[in-house]
Amino acid sequence: xxxxxxxxxxxxxxxxxxxxxxxxxxxxxxxxxxxxxxxxxxxxxxxxxxxxxxxxxxxxxxxxxxxxxxxxxxxxxxxxxxxxxxxxxxxxxxxxxxxxxxxxxxxxxxxxxxxxxxxxxxxxxxxxxxxxxxxxxxxxxxxxxxxxxxxxxxxxxxxxxxxxxxxxxxxxxxxxxxxxxxxxxxxxxxxxxxxxxxxxxxxxxxxxxxxxxxxxxxxxxxxxxxxxxxxxxxxxxxxxxxxxxxxxxxxxxxxxxxxxxxxxxxxxxxxxxxxxxxxxxxxxxxxxxxxxxxxxxxxxxxxxxxxxxxxxxxxxxxxxxxxxxxxxxxxxxxxxxxxxxxxxxxxxxxxxxxxxxxxxxxxxxxxxxxxxxxxx
Amino acid sequence: xxxxxxxxxxxxxxxxxxxxxxxxxxxxxxxxxxxxxxxxxxxxxxxxxxxxxxxxxxxxxxxxxxxxxxxxxxxxxxxxxxxxxxxxxxxxxxxxxxxxxxxxxxxxxxxxxxxxxxxxxxxxxxxxxxxxxxxxxxxxxxxxxxxxxxxxxxxxxxxxxxxxxxxxxxxxxxxxxxxxxxxxxxxxxxxxxxxxxxxxxxxxxxxxxxxxxxxxxxxxxxxxxxxxxxxxxxxxxxxxxxxxxxxxxxxxxxxxxxxxxxxxxxxxxxxxxxxxxxxxxxxxxxxxxxxxxxxxxxxxxxxxxxxxxxxxxxxxxxxxxxxxxxxxxxxxxxxxxxxxxxxxxxxxxxxxxxxxxxxxxxxxxxxxxxxxxxxx
Numbered sequence: 001x002x003x004x005x006x007x008x009x010x011x012x013x014x015x016x017x018x019x020x021x022x023x024x025x026x027x028x029x030x031x032x033x034x035x036x037x038x039x040x041x042x043x044x045x046x047x048x049x050x051x052x053x054x055x056x057x058x059x060x061x062x063x064x065x066x067x068x069x070x071x072x073x074x075x076x077x078x079x080x081x082x083x084x085x086x087x088x089x090x091x092x093x094x095x096x097x098x099x100x101x102x103x104x105x106x107x108x109x110x111x112x113x114x115x116x117x118x119x120x121x122x123x124x125x126x127x128x129x130x131x132x133x134x135x136x137x138x139x140x141x142x143x144x145x146x147x148x149x150x151x152x153x154x155x156x157x158x159x160x161x162x163x164x165x166x167x168x169x170x171x172x173x174x175x176x177x178x179x180x181x182x183x184x185x186x187x188x189x190x191x192x193x194x195x196x197x198x199x200x201x202x203x204x205x206x207x208x209x210x211x212x213x214x215x216x217x218x219x220x221x222x223x224x225x226x227x228x229x230x231x232x233x234x235x236x237x238x239x240x241x242x243x244x245x246x247x248x249x250x251x252x253x254x255x256x257x258x259x260x261x262x263x264x265x266x267x268x269x270x271x272x273x274x275x276x277x278x279x280x281x282x283x284x285x286x287x288x289x290x291x292x293x294x295x296x297x298x299x300x301x302x303x304x305x306x307x308x309x310x311x312x313x314x315x316x317x318x319x320x321x322x323x324x325x326x327x328x329x330x331x332x333x334x335x336x337x338x339x340x341x342x343x344x345x346x347x348x349x350x351x352x353x354x355x356x357x358x359x360x361x362x363x364x365x366x367x368x369x370x371x372x373x374x375x376x
Numbered sequence: 377x378x379x380x381x382x383x384x385x386x387x388x389x390x391x392x393x394x395x396x397x398x399x400x401x402x403x404x405x406x407x408x409x410x411x412x413x414x415x416x417x418x419x420x421x422x423x424x425x426x427x428x429x430x431x432x433x434x435x436x437x438x439x440x441x442x443x444x445x446x447x448x449x450x451x452x453x454x455x456x457x458x459x460x461x462x463x464x465x466x467x468x469x470x471x472x473x474x475x476x477x478x479x480x481x482x483x484x485x486x487x488x489x490x491x492x493x494x495x496x497x498x499x500x501x502x503x504x505x506x507x508x509x510x511x512x513x514x515x516x517x518x519x520x521x522x523x524x525x526x527x528x529x530x531x532x533x534x535x536x537x538x539x540x541x542x543x544x545x546x547x548x549x550x551x552x553x554x555x556x557x558x559x560x561x562x563x564x565x566x567x568x569x570x571x572x573x574x575x576x577x578x579x580x581x582x583x584x585x586x587x588x589x590x591x592x593x594x595x596x597x598x599x600x601x602x603x604x605x606x607x608x609x610x611x612x613x614x615x616x617x618x619x620x621x622x623x624x625x626x627x628x629x630x631x632x633x634x635x636x637x638x639x640x641x642x643x644x645x646x647x648x649x650x651x652x653x654x655x656x657x658x659x660x661x662x663x664x665x666x667x668x669x670x671x672x673x674x675x676x677x678x679x680x681x682x683x684x685x686x687x688x689x690x691x692x693x694x695x696x697x698x699x700x701x702x703x704x705x706x707x708x709x710x711x712x713x714x715x716x717x718x719x720x721x722x723x724x725x726x727x728x729x730x731x732x733x734x735x736x737x738x739x740x741x742x743x744x745x746x747x748x749x750x751x752x
Contacts, residue, residue, distance in 0.1 A: 066607065
């Protein structure tokens with residue numbers, strides 16, 4: 001992955017940098033790639049650039065291979081990954097490049113927040129002025145009401161993730177204190193500025209091959225044990241409950257079953273913390289903690305390195321940044337490096353099974369993927 | 377497929393109508409579907425609606441299955457189909473719904489043309505004011521220069537396709553005369569208004585299952601014999617020649633090889649005639665006629681029913697309409713019906729092998745698919 005943050009350079013340059021870093025890690029050259037899936041959310045609205053797949057391919061020196069763009073809001077990157085994996089499983093392709101990229105900071109933040117709100121329903125949500133901070137604020141306030149989750153517990157998510165992002169040289173932000181989070185500007189009660197992920201630029205890339213061929217290209221491949229994807233209603237008002245994301249539960253169930261593992265087997269997880277409440281919902285819905293106990297678990301350190309299940313030791317979306325299309329792929333890059341023991345001062349010791357969890361909207365689409373260095 | 381044209385109703389309603397018509401033709405209910413791929417080009421810019429996949433799924437009564445949006449400019453629909461086919465081939469899904477939809481006429485035509493130009497390169501094309509009519513005008517003028525193709529031959533494509541669209545109750549437009557085409561407003565020399573496809577609303581849908589299971593759901597399935605997808609540079613200035621779309625040639629070669637057929641075996645073809653010159657390039661690059669002889673072939677009637685290879689008997693994009701994301705799927709709907717002998721007054725007698733050809737931009741992405749009623 002590239003640096004995340006406010007970057008200089010064109011979308012195609014940022015994207016090419018991620019691919020360069022990825023291929024350098026292998027014996028693969030661009031000419032060996034036989035299909036490319038690009039996850040990018042809305043270069044249309046951010047950059048006036050539709051049809052990004054061939055434009056991005058042009059700058060990579062690829063052959064005249066199939067290239068496709070995938071879009072599923074903030075789950076875009078991981079859905080592109082899943083498509084790429086199915087392309088390999090189908091037998092039509094052998095060596096598939098999957099990339100995620102977004103360039104957002106060229107627009108003012110206010111305009112970005114409005115654009116992001118286009119991922120809500122144009123008939124039933126947008127006319128009433130809802131934005132994603134306010135959608136997640138509804139989820140947070142309901143969780144607080146039902147389970148006693150506190151603003152301090154929300155803030156603890158942000159403090160933890162920023163503490164880890166300070167150890168990640170590619171992250172957008174460094175440390176913040178509990179006091180800084182709790183005194184940051186109120187965005188949509190109970191979510192303050194430091195409960196919200198930033199606007200970011202960045203890209204990430206991976207190459208997928210059949211498991212039995214992976215060692216041709218690298219001595220230390222990482223294997224995909226399970227892939228789950230599920231949907232829920234686009235709008236929160238169509239859900240039976242606001243204290244759980246049902247598509248997270250279902251995607252996790254599918255991925256765990258395919259992988260033959262349980263929540264308790266996972267050693268390290270990257271979950272979708274676009275807002276602090278999102279991480280609390282995730283660690284509950286993924287089965288790491290009982291429903292209602294996520295906030296307490298974070299506050300007690302159970303999601304830190306050395307705790308029950310280290311979560312978002314990359315810094316997460318909150319600390320590392322959230323270039324939308326890149327996020328799902330970057331989560332996998334973190335798990336890839338963790339499982340290979342390459343994460344330096346934020347390494348989870350002995351991590352063998354890793355999980356990624358990527359959410360589009362408030363759960364309209366969710367993916368869960370499970371990885372291991374063993375499995376070839 | 378739905379009616380194409382200027383439609384009333386929300387995107388979700390138009391989309392749901394296509395799915396209803398599709399499922400009614402089978403024994404499948406919405407609850408049986410286990411994944412959905414939506415091809416839609418830019419509801420972002422046309423409708424302020426990003427993340428369309430779960431929104432569209434909500435109105436269909438689907439289970440909480442994986443839903444994904446695919447975008448590859450005007451090739452969007454067929455790329456969604458190819459993804460859906462690979463999902464079935466991968467073994468992860470058994471019964472996959474693929475849909476294409478676009479709602480364009482809510483914006484003024486001038487704004488649509490500008491939006492469509494966002495599928496050209498934002499750095500190297502957009503600043504110079506190029507639009508798609510002018511890109512295809514470059515292709516047309518070069519073909520005229522090199523091969524002597526005439527404005528009358530271009531117009532003959534439009535006359536033929538409108539003659540067939542008059543026989544298609546779902547088409548946007550009826551017949552036009554050669555004189556009408558040749559006296560219509562000049563858009564970008566040599567392309568006049570009736571050399572250009574219209575701005576349209578519409579949707580189309582298909583269900584894909586494994587070949588060995590298809591007869592569970594319908595007595596008359598259509599089999600996918602071959603699928604090819606290829607890319608070329610996004611911009612024309614990066615191409616070695618302007619008288620051929622190299623990605624059409626490569627996608628066709630891949631599809632023919634997979635299907636075990638040759639160009640001469642194809643009984644009926646739907647090709648991407650966004651402009652009249654596009655059909656002439658297509659019938660050459662697909663191998664139906666020698667390079668440079670496409671214009672003459674159309675003028676002589678070789679692409680009509682009864683001729684060497686009937687092309688765009690649906691009316692094509694020119695006569696039937698071109699709701700961008702829907703087009704690639706609608707081309708397949710036409711071939712599906714032709715191969716089942718259900719096309720009424722525009723039926724190609726005894727058609728056994730059908731081909732679809734769908735182009736994104738000026739060929740940045742091209743797909744070719746080959747279908748038959750035999751093959752299960």
